[in-house]
Amino acid sequence: MQKAGYKYMKVLGITGQVGAGKSTILAYLEEKYRAKVIQADQVGHLVMEPDTSCYKQICSLFGEQILAADQKIDRKKLGAIVFADQEKLAMLNAIVHPAVKEYIRTAVYLEKQKACVPFVVVEAALLLEEHYDEICDEIWYIYVDDAARRVRLKQSRGYSDRKIDDILKNQQKDSVFRKSCQFVVDNSSDFVENTFEQMDRGLKEHGFL
Missing domain, CATH: 3.40.50.300 (P-loop containing nucleotide triphosphate hydrolases)
Structure with missing residues (x-):
């Protein structure tokens, strides 16, 4: 097979809490950059x-x-x-x-x-716990504040407040994600373009492109 010249292909890990909007980001990376996305x-x-x-x-x-x-x-x-x-x-x-x-x-x-492909993306909720840093060059944390996450989980999945409370209680702490990841993307905005701009900047600054 003819190689496309991606000799130093890097692997980007994407993680975050439930309702952070990781699927939207994966679709963006796949569509805009033709990245290979692997979801655990x-x-x-x-x-x-x-x-x-x-x-x-x-x-x-x-x-x-x-x-x-x-x-x-x-x-x-x-x-x-x-x-x-x-x-x-x-x-x-x-x-x-x-x-x-x-x-x-x-x-x-x-x-x-x-x-x-220019780079590979690996997404999993347990990237940190399962030590995917052994596979990924970097792991990025997709952050969404609890208020926005609550609204999205109600709208997209129909979750009740009680179920959301249980999810928030049992999720890995924000501080753990921030300490363990090399880049944080704030996906709290209603304007997804803000998130995409952060992704574009991060990919360039961290050498994925």
């Missing part, structure tokens, strides 16, 4: 497909009660079990998280070999 949540679905190692381990652990009619894992059934039992959730995460990380590590390697 989507990879999580792939590694749990039938005949994978994860699938077999999860079925062995939880039994056929978690399977749908097509023999795929029913994520709602599985979720109902693990979110009511922290020990089982930890056991599930111990199977899925390493598999997701290895899949992403391989995907990044292959993109670097092809050298057909």
